[in-house]
Amino acid sequence: MKDGPDIARIANLIGDPGRANMLAALMSGKALTAGELASEAGIRGQTASGHLTRLEEGGLIQRDRQGRHHYFRLADGDVAQVLEALMGLAAKNGQLRTRTGPRDPELRHARVCYNHLAGNLGVLLYDGLKARGVLVGEGDDIALSDAGRAEMAALGIDLSAKSRSPECKSCLDWSARRSHLAGRLGRGILDHMFAQGWASRPEGTRIVRFTGLGEAAFRKAFNF
Structure with a gap:
């Protein structure tokens, strides 16, 4: 070309x-x-x-x-999104660097993708927000509805800070091969999770590990 x-x-x-x-x-x-x-x-x-x-x-x-x-x-997040998509393509075609092990199920369940939540829980969160009308639109053209903005504000998720990052953005999940939520809202939700003590990150890994009651509290707060 x-x-x-x-x-x-x-x-x-x-x-x-x-x-x-x-x-x-x-x-x-x-x-x-x-x-x-x-x-x-x-x-x-x-x-x-x-x-x-x-x-x-x-x-x-x-x-x-x-x-x-x-x-x-x-x-920036654009680089992370390209890398996540390449990881998905590699996984789809069987190009894995190591055999699956104890960490693999945890990575697939919940992990950090740059600055937002990925894995099965990230996909379920994204699907749930769309199903309830918190997010509207498709693909890269997604946005918070008025009701969704009020709901996030009630949870204490502040999106008012100026940033070059879009407020909402979909990101293709490498393990689920479906979309999860990126952008300032994705980052705000991840930060909120950690601030509430629902989950933590083991040192030296991308895994997001929930406490015994943390995952239930997370699901209840975001209604999915």
């Missing part, structure tokens, strides 16, 4: 195994150091530094500086 966006360059950046592993690690939404990302990718620090420079120049990650320390995070 001679005209239009250069998808080959982006595909090349993501396609290297070391870079792909580092990008996958950043799907947790946390900022990580070069050393932590090198460990995730199983490569030497010098090699990781070169990969991170290429990813930064390609606009896929951003660097945060705090004194002498440098931290890296995904550039």
Whole structure:
């Protein structure tokens, strides 16, 4: 293709195994150091530094500086959405890096996708909000209804902060291969879950693990 966006360059950046592993690690939404990302990718620090420079120049990650320390995070939610979709395509075609194990069912049940809830619970939440008319529209063209906005406000989810991120956005879930909720509302709901103590994240993983009563409280609060 001679005209239009250069998808080959982006595909090349993501396609290297070391870079792909580092990008996958950043799907947790946390900022990580070069050393932590090198460990995730199983490569030497010098090699990781070169990969991170290429990813930064390609606009896929951003660097945060705090004194002498440098931290890296995904550039934005659009990058996370592309990675989640690629994970789904890989899973659909049987391209799995490891055998399933104890963590696999937990990841499929509930996990963090950059800054919002994914997995089976994320899909059920999205479907429930649409069924009740909290969300209206289809695909990427979804929005909060007036009643839905009032409901979120009553729960204490503040969406008034200015942001380049859309208020509501669908994101294709890699494990369920159906949509879950992203955007500022998705982030607000995830933050609300943690603030209420319904769930937590085990260190070093994307898993969202609910307490004994937490999942029931979460489902009741959002009525799904």
